[in-house]
Amino acid sequence: MRKFSMPALVVAAALLCAGPALASTRLLETGSTLLYPLMNLWVATYQKEHHGVEITTQGTGSGTGISQAIAGVAQIGASDAYMSDAQMKGTPMLNIPLAISAQQINYNVPGLNGVHLHLSGPVLAGIYSGQIRFWDDPHIKALNRSYAARLPHHEIIPVHRSDGSGDTFIFSQYLSFSTPSWRNGPGYGTTISWPAVATAVGANGNPGMVQTCKASPYSIAYIGVSFLNETNAAHLGYAALENRDGRFVLPTASTIGASARVMVAKTPRDERISLVYAPGADSYPIINYEYAIVNPHQADPAVRRQLATFLSWAIRSNGGNAAHFLNSVHFLPLPDSVVRLSREQILGIR
């Protein structure tokens, strides 16, 4: 066996001891898997420009992010959903929007994936509760007169997330806000009690949603916009959704932006608000803020300073909200007035 020389061991030991001393402050970000790819892009660039801070990222799920931020294990809990009043009553935390995301309704209907079917909240609620079972159901035909003859008499396979998810949160909000029977039934949350539908399938994570929808003809799924490249590669169709004004709109930068502009004015100081089902003729109905959940009380002054510096950078248009970061995951930047609100919250970290 080859032995290591003594000087080499001494150098190695010195490096091991010096490592942590050089990178003085460590921040842990954990949570949303939707934010995780963006966080990785951010942190890689940020650490090149900023020394004295070492940021670790983890994609563990929004619920884990929130609970670990509350427990003090992580300094940043990434979440697709804002915290509920009940949770805030337990431990008040800052809910700081970092970017705007959206969601598409994808489907795999052979022959129709190239067109954008029109779907509405009540029709989706009907599909996910088992009242609308076939693609050629009169309710679907009524929204798609030009393709009525091409809609197949085939049972719909509704795909939902099996894991807790911000995507389930905003999708079930769209159904709840547009359909009273859904609001009074399953309601909304990061996990909901799905109605029993014999063909329904739960899939794990957005990658699981894409794969299941791709592999199962006649399926329908809700998938985060950051997976647009994957759903396009899988040749899935995506729907034009009915908004609050009764117009059918596709998820594009302009319709997501239109929706955001309407909701920005309604955003309260603590920024906990649903952006789903916004009024306005051009508003795309399923969009949301992506949040950093942060404890406002940070005992360590170095952690407090580095945390505030990183978050301020993340929301700046020439920092983390720059187009080259957000475009890669199809997120939209925060409008100026929201940046101001977020900055005020960041100043509240003490």
Add this chain to the structure above:
Amino acid sequence: MNNLTQRARMQPVLGVGTGIAAFASAAIVFLILIFLLVFAWPAIRFNGSGILTGVIWNIGNQYGSSTVTHNGVTAQAGASFGGLVFVFGTIATSALAMVIAVPLSFLVAVALVYRVPRKLQPLANTLVELMAGVPSVVYGLWGIVVLVPWVGNQLGPFAQAHLSWVPLVRGETGSGNGLLAAGIILALMVLPIMVATLRDVILAQPPTIFEASMALGSTTWQAVTRAVFPSVRKGFLAAVLVALGRALGETMAVLMVCGAAINQFPSNIFQAVNTIAAVIVSQLDSALTDASGMAQRSLAELALVLFLITLVVNVVARLTLRGADRSAQ
């Protein structure tokens, strides 16, 4: 001399060391049980027998302000923790896996011992052992990319067209995520354990049993089923029970292909199911945002149920083996 005293001195160290090790393994099991009981206690009071008999699983309204209180413990409004669907799915997927894996593993073990040329045996054995080393998530990935689409797009429509007279096959076959896919994946995962155990059991038999039977003019099949099988029955049972223990708790691969059913039972082998292990993993993240904490505690109660199921399987295994011992004498 010096060496001898040193050996004598080491004796009590070894005794204490092994004693601690033996005690620790029992203590760890006991501590896990205590932890689960204590952590799940509020859920045990809230759910009562519903955890075993209820069909509706609903962690309640996360964003509502109201709560419900039952037996002095509080949960989110609308909460209902019925675990029957998951208990059923756990048992059904493992049972189906056994139905597939038991005959298959017996045939593979017999082939390895009697049919594979001696020169190729080390290679064949290594291949089977390699199967045991494949991580669970790799089986899951293969399941989601290859197996599920095949079941959903080929096997399902075929069964609907030609096998609709079979009770557990008839009906809507869906996407391919479901009981059958989960059963097949689990069968593949437990196969290596069963084959390895069985092969060793068969090899431990005096070769004369097989040879005598062949000398009397049996075919290989007759020699195996009539002479070899009866002598390895006990080892066979042990292999099945060890495999069953593994199948009951398998999580990731099952989660990826089972279809994660909630609030409903499958009406045929193609439809979605869910297991206790899979539901704990998939629901935990949302349960962490339940301010009342009841969702987490109910998942712990499900874990307790799974723990008890595997415990029962183990006890039954031991009793059966003891019974088999006695009848063999």
